[in-house]
Amino acid sequence: MTRMKWVGKTAMSGVLCLAVFSGSASAWEPERNVEFIVPYSAGGGSDINARMLVEVIRQNDFVDQTILVNNRPGGSGAVGNSYTFNKRGDDHTIMTFNGGQMMSMVTNDADVQLEDLTPLGTLALDTLLLGVAADSDIENVDELVEQAKQDPGSVTIGGAGRGGEDHLAFAMLNSSLGADFQYVPFGGTGEVTSALLGGHIDAAVYKLGSRMDPAQVRSLAALAEERLEAPYDDVPTFAELGHPDIKLMIFRGYAGPPDMPAEAVAYWEGVLEKASESEQWNNDYIDKNNLIGTFVGAEESAEFYSEEKARYTEKFKEVGIIE
Amino acid sequence: MVRGGGNMNIEKSPEKESLSCLPGLVTIGIVLMGAAWAALGYFKYGFWVNSGPGGGFFPVVAGLGAAVLGIYEFLFSPVKVKAVGIKGLWPAAAMAVTVASIPLIGMVLAMALFIVLWILIVERKSWYKAVLTGAGAGAAIYLVFSLWLKVPFPQGFFLEMIK
């Protein structure tokens, strides 16, 4: 079984300096039930993240009040974002905030943007891989690029969704590898896998967290900052292959309503840090979902998010998803 | 009253309680929608892109189809409908008012009130039957949705204030 545990520093080193926690004792504490917004449906990645976090907080008594998960799906996260935005002044509202959510803000030119929310911290990172079916003739990235160069547009790369993480990863490959690939969007990673195994597409991009089976899919390269752990430890990163700009770390963080006072931010940051250190969180959530555990404080997260936002915008412009 | 039914009333006085131009209006509505979809699809979303159907392909096909068939329907096959009950719009209007009150008084109370008032005013049953049904349904909704399934219903402006 895969075990990923790069706590904090290593994972984000390229993007950020060390994650520093502001250890100040917080004066603010919740006085009533806390509303935990999930801008996606029950059963999705963000929902599992939120419910697991609530469970860890409850069992370890990190927060005295009850936390209620409230799913507000719609508009690729826009409905939940705007719900949280309208809770301005209510420090009892927090929301899951992840990379895909921020991408849809960019691609859909949504009303509520990163600047309209208060980042509280980041607890997990995910990354993507490029792979082919295990019985494919293609052994490495160069062969794939070579094939695409001989007949531009003939090499198809499948991914989940359009304008999301997988598509962004594809955009990076397409612009940096110097070959003309064809992106084919599918409804989810499950559909991508069946198309790949059935030989309907040549290659695919998929998240580390989707736990692609190495026996069925040969991963050619990772968009990670550093080498992944087993069973992907023999997969080179794109940086190692000479493409340092092909990298994408997707964050799973949390945000509050706009203008949350510093005391409340510090309180939630403290809760998140405690959760990130708990054994239960690392065993039941990080390991089992094949994510990379981390803790990044509120301020550093805000910085990280806005850097990523700039990068997303640029890449999406390059491939013409946004103007 | 129940067995007599709305139908009888309508048949007695069709001119009062009927909207016999309605089918035509529905068809016109569909034709307009079809035209809008076809136009937007063709000019904005692209009919044929990258040597295949574009984002406007299905809207144009379906929009044109609906518009052309709709015009034909409207002109050549006038529907012989039995008189239409305007009565059918009553529950919709009542429910619309109730739903509009949800942000104020909350989901559970609004739903219970709807049932009570409906049974009292429309069905003219005794008040205790009305209150009993309303309270029962309200309690069931609260227990199943709010307590068990944790559906976050709007609690209403007043309850939020008290908190």
Added chain:
Amino acid sequence: MDILQSLLLGFATSLTVPNVFAALVGASLGIMIGAIPGLGSVTGVALLLPLTFQMDPITGIIMLGALYYGCMYGGSYSAIMLNIPGDAPAVVTALDGYPLSKKGQAGKALFTANISSFIGGTVGIVMLTFMGAALARIGLMFGPAEVAALVVLALCSIGWLLGDSPKKGLISTFVGVMLSMVGIGLAFGQPRFTFDSMYLLNGISFIPLVIGMFGFSQVLEMMVNRIDAEGLMQKIGLRKSLLDRSEVRRIIPVSLRSGVLGNLVGILPGAGATTGSFLAYVLERKVGRNGDELGTGKIEGVAASEAGNNAAAAGSFAPLLSLGIPGSGTAAVLLGGLMMWGVQPGPMLFQNSPDFVWGLISSMYLGNVMAVLAALAIIPFLVKLLRVPPAFMIPVIAVICVVGAYSVNNSMFDVWFMLGAGVVAYFMNVAKYPVAPLLLAFVLTPRLETSLRQALDISRGDFSIFFNSPIALTLLGVTALFVVFPFARKLLPSQKRKMLAK
């Protein structure tokens, strides 16, 4: 036989007192959640999942499996009794189920639904047990081109549901296509017909649309036609609700063939239970003895739809277990559960943790049996519920519509949308536009659009991709036959045509 032995081993693991109890609890909860409009198996499984982490993995998966089956059973109840399909496959169930209720045969329809669910589900599980891995391999042969051809076949079969006036049915179908185009489609990524509303960005939400068009419009209808409502609430004794021997004999062959077909469709990536129940219904219409009367309230229609979707649900486990690919939304949530327990689905699963796999498969048999038992115990109460006079029933149904529409996405927008859809559907009914083709086109068209675009992206715009694949070619050939055949028949001036028009 190796498989039988493994299965017996599985039963040895799963048939313990706590497991049977867990299955019963799961099935009952599932029936309740499934019966509530707006909540389906995805929500049910997601809600129960955290609870099961404290359990032994096998007990946990048994409970979830039973809940899944329970939801499938419960989903048909509101479709039959109130004309409010709780999920997409139940739309097809409502086509015959609700007319049966109107004739005062709600009990028969409910029993039919559950018995055929049981038969279809069992057929599906048996096929999964003995040829799951092989079927999953076949499923892989269905790429975008093949799926597109399959959906074309399904779409053309809407033609048989058009009703009295084919032109009006066709117009309804087109309206369904237009509505389905709202939002950011997977194929193109541009927001279409959203009128700058973020609520429409992901498209029109299906369940509120269905609740409005079927359920709420029914409330409005009942106000006008109290007599219909009276028929619905006729006092029926339980004995009259039971199926007699000839009726049981009528639904068994239907359930069996629908089960096989549904199972095969369920295996395909992204085709799902709706396509399964719909194609089973269409098959019944073509080959069934009473095929032409389907849609007027025939138990065969209910049986075909329910057997089809339960078998499809079982089918969606084949790619999950043998390849690690979730075939449906619920399977995806279950996959999350499996991983939480440290089980990695995939080709190695059968070798690495045989006790778990066979425990899971045997638990499907168990869950299915528990669900049918729980359902048979519940139906008499449901039949009694229908005796509530319309004066009380109408406002309560209206309230269920609102609460159900809200609960799908916790959204007031959906409530308003449901009300609007209800009024529109009421007008459409008045103007004699059938609503069922609209909903089916709404479900199927986006799948066609996506697969079509994917196929052409893969082939770089070369349409020969549809003709080079034997599977796609066969499916398209069958479609062509189906389209040409009725036209040929129309040339024959016989009474047959009149019967068809019914």
